[in-house]
Amino acid sequence: MSRHTIPRHQAIERHLRSRVAGLQPGDPLESDAELCALFRVSRMTVRQAAQRLADEGLIYRVPGVGTFVAEPKVHRDVGRLRSFTEEMALRGAAASSRLLVSEIRSGTHEEIAALQLPPRAKVTHVRRLRLADGKPMAIEDVVLPVSCAAVLNEDLEQGSLHEALQRLGEIPTRATGTQVAALAGPDDAKLLSIKVNAALLIERRLITNQNGLPLEKTETRYVGDEFVFHIVLSL
Amino acid sequence: MSRHTIPRHQAIERHLRSRVAGLQPGDPLESDAELCALFRVSRMTVRQAAQRLADEGLIYRVPGVGTFVAEPKVHRDVGRLRSFTEEMALRGAAASSRLLVSEIRSGTHEEIAALQLPPRAKVTHVRRLRLADGKPMAIEDVVLPVSCAAVLNEDLEQGSLHEALQRLGEIPTRATGTQVAALAGPDDAKLLSIKVNAALLIERRLITNQNGLPLEKTETRYVGDEFVFHIVLSL
DNA sequence: CAGTCCAGCCTGTCTAGACTGGTACGGCGA
DNA sequence: TCGCCGTACCAGTCTAGACAGGCTGGACTG
CATH class of the missing domain: 1.10.10.10 (Winged helix-like DNA-binding domain superfamily/Winged helix DNA-binding domain)
Incomplete structure (x- = not known):
């Protein structure tokens, strides 16, 4: 009382x-x-x-x-930029990852154009299997400018990439992107422990930092029947 | 009571x-x-x-x-509520429909609860195949209170349902809902001219009118690899 | 005039009941 | 054996109070 x-x-x-x-x-x-x-x-x-x-x-x-x-459905508020880690914390689940790739490599033309880098620039690439309470939920590919390569020294299995970026002075602020449904390929299926040709929800985001400069290009492949996007729309 | x-x-x-x-x-x-x-x-x-x-x-x-x-949760530019017709116009395509069902029937418990209608109320149900430039894009199920039944007299094949609602004084203003990926069943496949088990993106929305009252409950099943949702996220 | 104090209003929390309509199940009778 | 019915249980809805603790503004005091 x-x-x-x-x-x-x-x-x-x-x-x-x-x-x-x-x-x-x-x-x-x-x-x-x-x-x-x-x-x-x-x-x-x-x-x-x-x-x-x-x-x-x-x-x-x-x-x-x-x-x-009730049936567990992971919800996600669309319209607010949150990292996977924040999203899971909001739902009371523990986010973790299995690091699949962490490398510095030459950027593709598409990546260089999206991140507005000079021609033939190198990029930082992180691919992780994202888990909620230990259950595979999504495959995430993150591409950053090579100037953010210091995040590779962070603990990307337990820690949050966005928090690591903030320690570098880069604050993920705004994102635009697309969502589309697709079928799981053999690689997706194996990593996510689902069947080949199961439904996936693919989200591609380009995130800008606090100065409006391109910071991160991300493709996330969510398990379609586990992950529900919550949306709020207005006129 | x-x-x-x-x-x-x-x-x-x-x-x-x-x-x-x-x-x-x-x-x-x-x-x-x-x-x-x-x-x-x-x-x-x-x-x-x-x-x-x-x-x-x-x-x-x-x-x-x-x-x-309270302050409105969603910024004006974020998650704009648009009808299929508006969406297609934005992409430079002509929206049309094939009317599959238009009826007045008893509402399910779920529909009645969502629309906040009295028990055992009747509802207006419209099911349409939505086409963009003549190509099947989505199957749309719209449930309205029976007080909006006058929309059944409108041209729902060429015209916009939301415009018809506005002529009745009901302005779709705000929506909440969910998006999820799923696989096409036999009925979906036949109507949308796609293969069984192709990827679908299912959006469920509850739309409220200008007075904040529930107006429309919609489920739309989009062809996954044809329809892309554009999203804008901010902190 | 400035500071303090209190009364009144606000939401938060909680009680101990009541009645309703719906469901599940066991027993009884045909 | 099958169907009907009563009973017990369940959540939904609602009442008419209560006290706590935060806030505001006016009255009172120094």
Whole structure:
């Protein structure tokens, strides 16, 4: 009640979150009445916690039946520039990576044009398998100017690339890009542990830094039926 | 409690949504106590409505001060709401449609909940194959309240549904939704002239009108390798 | 005039009930 | 065996209060 203790509905919310994390989709959770008894709390308080998780899509509630763990869908707010790491933290999942490629090589014409580099310039290339709570979610190819090569010294398996860039004074600020659906090839399938010809959602972004200069060219291949983009549109 | 009426907290939510739509960011809204008097309900009921809008980011509540209209979440240029017709015009293609279904039928629970209609309400359902320069691009399912049934009298093969809605005084203003990649089923493949198991990009949107009230629930299944979403992201 | 204090209003949190409509299931009768 | 029905349980909705803690503004004091 006082500010020294967390609200009870928050305690119940935590309890439910950890229950959800340890159960399978479709598994039943405690009923409202059971939670009331468990936390010695009135039903409105239990509902406040349960309703919030239901709104978030973590659980679903069926009148006359009970409360259940929902199918896990990873959501992503489109319209706000976030790194994979930030995105996962927002959803309560731990982001990690398996480093597949980290190299300095000559840029392709396309990369040089996109990043506005001089002809025949070298680029920094990082390819990572992105994991959420250890589960493969996407393959990410990042191309940076060679001036950002210092990020190769960072821990790119546990750490965030965007945070590493910020330590170099480069702040990813704005992005434009495209989204398109495609089929998984043999390489995609193997890395992402999915079937060949499964649906992928491919996002290509060109990110600019705080000065509006091209900073990063990224292609991310998301598992189509695991990753849901959340969109907000207005006139 | 009279049965077969919309919940009171939903009525209050509607009231607040239309208030928000007509005010500027930072403008104060009614206090909880005022809303209690206005709707002759208890405070828990008012809070249920207000808290939902606060969670959505439409309003913010400051203890000791009051409830206010929030800054719009999405920048004007980010995630513009456009109809298929507008989208195609932007790409220099002519949009047309083949009308597959146009009917008035009972809404599903999901549709009724999304559009905030009374239980067992009827809905207007339009399914069209969307073409760009005569080439199949997407299958679109639109569900509207039965009060918008007059759009069925319009030319839905050559004309724009959103323009028809505007002639009825309903202006599609804001949308939230999700995008996900999936594979084409036999029906999709036949209509879109693609192979079974080709990649699709599925967008689900819930569109609200100028008063912030739910207007349209849409699912659009785009041909994955023909349709590219352009995105703009910012910090 | 400046500073303090308090009363009144605001949202946050919570209680202990109530009624509704929906679902699941066991038992009873045909 | 099959169908019907009653009962128990479930979440949805709602009431009429309560206290805590933050904020504002006016009154009162020095």
